[in-house]
Amino acid sequence: MAHAPDGPVITEMAVASPYGLGETAFTEGVLAGRPAAVPLDRRVWPVPHRMAGLIPGFDIAGALGPKGTRSMDRLTGIAVTTAGLLLDRCGAPLADDPEGTGLVLGTPGSVQSVMAFTRDALSGQKPFHVNPAHFPNTVLNHPTGRSAIWHGLKGPNVTVSGGTASGLLALTYASRLLRAGHASALLCGAADEFSVQRAHLENAVTAGADESLGEGATLFLLESASNARRGGRTPRAELLGCRFRVVSDPELADKALALCVQDLLRDTGVTADDIALAVPTAAPGFLGEQETTALDEVLGTTDRVELRPLLGDVGAASTALQSAVPLALVRSRPRYSGRPALVTTSDRSGTVACALIRPTEGHS
Template identity: 60%
Template sequence: MAATADQRFPEPGLELVVSGWAVSSPFGLGRAGFAEGLRSGRRAVAPVDPALWPVPYAEAGLIPGFDIREVLGRKGTRSMDRVTGIAVATVGMLLADYGRSLAADPEATGLVLGTSGSVQSIMDFTRDALTGEKPYLVDPAAFPNTVMNCPTGQSAIRHCLKGPNVTVSGGAATALLALQYAARLLRGGHATALLAGAAEEFSVQRARLERAAEHGGDEPEPLGEGAALFLLEQGAAARAAGREVLATVLGSRFRAFQDPDRAGAALERCVVDLLAGAGVLADDVALVVPGGSPGLLGKQEDAALAGVAGVRRFVRPLLGDATAASAAFQLAAVLAEREDRPELADRLALVTAVDRDGTVGATLLRLN
């Protein structure tokens, strides 16, 4: 989408802000339950019913009672898988709370969603092709679920978002990558507003694969699920529409590592470059929300952040390993903390992520 002559799209260098958010988490659907759960320190990971979830885990962080048809209705949900339902529901909550004025220009509003897709859908479809009487006698309605961008596309179709539609995947750093991608689209003049965030599902096949994966010798954590979406737009546009500026995005940095022993050095370089680019000092940071991985990667992250000031907040022990949605929950925790602590106004918050597949990332926000 090219910028029009009247320059309605943001120009490079303009202030990009978060002016809304929505979350579906093991604390329930909505911001209030999420904020209350964090405030109380309540652990939302709970025993799973083995009759419903025959998985090699005793506990998981499930969205309580989440049923796609009960939340979204029967129309258009017959073949919808869990991650798509979670994404569609969360996008709907965000638009219901903040997006009325966006409906006037749907072609300028888009979605950047981070997700790993649905391994359950992929493996179920493959199984049907291998075990059916004929390989092509599969349910064609189930095929779209096997494509990673299905949650993003279905969310846009259901909620009439006609702007850029992008799917991003990057493990624990997924939401930070999605936010950075959305910022680039806005600065490039491809939209006036973007919903950016990430979603993850709990499933039998994901649980089995995660249990068998390499965890550096550590016992696998309970898995979590959910989504968090953020409304990203130009500050002037948010204020003109009467939306409160919750935070200003000052930037993000990402690096790769091959040896887990080098993860900390890679993340530290990200943080140093990020703070320098924003013209601030490590002592200026008031709030830090790390990924909080267990074992070696967690120790590497702690070492990388040793020189950064600020109160630490951890959400992973409360919600489980949400994989693609991990950093989305961390960003949501920053906004929830700001609501609880007025003294954080005009202070800096840092969110970091370390993924076992070799990606580190950091995002810096100025809270309003």
């Protein structure tokens, strides 16, 4: 996915993060370097973690109204709400073309919904003594489909799932849809939820490591530069490209990521000196060390912003929130304007990924 004259541009974005709903809250929190995790009420969240990066005060009915939300799970509520925030910012031009506007969402699906539905099937008098209204929540593509139905988006509807790389996978998939002419504009990004079930699973996987979990979502409006001009929208950033590799040996993750970044730099004609900002996933422990080693090798001492120490492990939403950082910070840090930012991740599944995003000047 190399740069092209009419290549994909990001014209707007919406963020739901542990700092709150909206881009302003996210920008202020990141600029201040303020940790967003808060102590958990164990009566509400009976989990092995003391802290979590929850979207403050998020309530599905409060955000979307009571109609049609009784059976909606938290992940779907976050996705539908974030899509609404983005469409509100985009205004009428998208509403005029519902057939050409689609949604590509990176998500792992709701662990809470799957486990709760399975528990009901196993613990009830009969396996079919379950609430059928809760079954759709167990399907991987439910947040994406529900978001499109809720907001009247009739273009391509795609769900991807790839751990922390989900946001970059969504950007790549959306770019291909645009290039192939399957849509005129796409909402794309990733979302993940905090839940009791996810907390217990993560605790088992990480052998009790005391890292806060978080939740959130970022959605971008991705379209061609020519489509943005026709709609009267000014690009906030240009998506120069994404690259992915998979390794079976975790010891090789640093080399794989370094090659991934070098491939992307070569294919886009960007040099390491051109990059103004790097935004790694920065997982604790070995994965984070591998990512740091790769960035040190390729970039040296470029500015870096690490979200995970601030937000906690936001799971599938990681690289989508990371990709929001250059757009969010460019107004207060003009030196980032017009210069590529590098987003990277090293996922425990063996996937390494990177993207180059070039933000434009400040956006009102």
